[in-house]
Amino acid sequence: MTIFSKIIAGDIPAYKIAEDEHFFAFLDIFPLVEGHVLVVPKLEVDKFFDMPEDYLGRMLVFSQPIAKAIEKAFPCNRCGMAVVGLEVPHAHLHLVPINGINDLNFTRGKLKLTPEQLKASQEKIIKAMKG
Structure with missing residues (x-):
């Protein structure tokens, strides 16, 4: 069972953004920039392109309102949007607010946000999805 499966199951706490029967979206706790969200399938699949074909399209449709809210x-x-897939053996999509290409540079240092900052980011995205 991957760390993402444990998050989906509620065994590990997360700053949830959205969920449906197939996908779960939550804040990356070590983001590239504030507002960095991970979208994962509930189906445990290691490589992104090993997901069933119907999941690929559904994942983008699920991600669209989250991206607009970000x-x-x-x-x-x-x-x-980025798919890297090296750190966790569970397919996932990164949604990152960017102003330039370097904002998607995964080799640079990650932010270390406080729980209060993460909660504030979560609330901003959820509020933007509603409004």
Whole structure:
């Protein structure tokens, strides 16, 4: 069982953004920038392109309102998207508010946000999804 499966099951706490029967979205607790969200399938699959074909399209549709909310909640040019898949053996999509290409540079240092900052980011995105 991966760390993401444990988060989905509620065994590990997370700053949940959205959930449906197939996917779970939550804040990355070591984000590239504030507002960095991970979207994972509830189906435990290691590699992104090993997901069933119907999941690939559904994942983008599930992610769309989250990406739009990120753009509203954080000052950015757009919501960037990346699939890397090296740190956790569970397919996942990164949604990141970006102003330039370097905002998606996974080799640079990650932010260390406080629980209060993470909760504030979570609330901003959820509020933007509703409004």
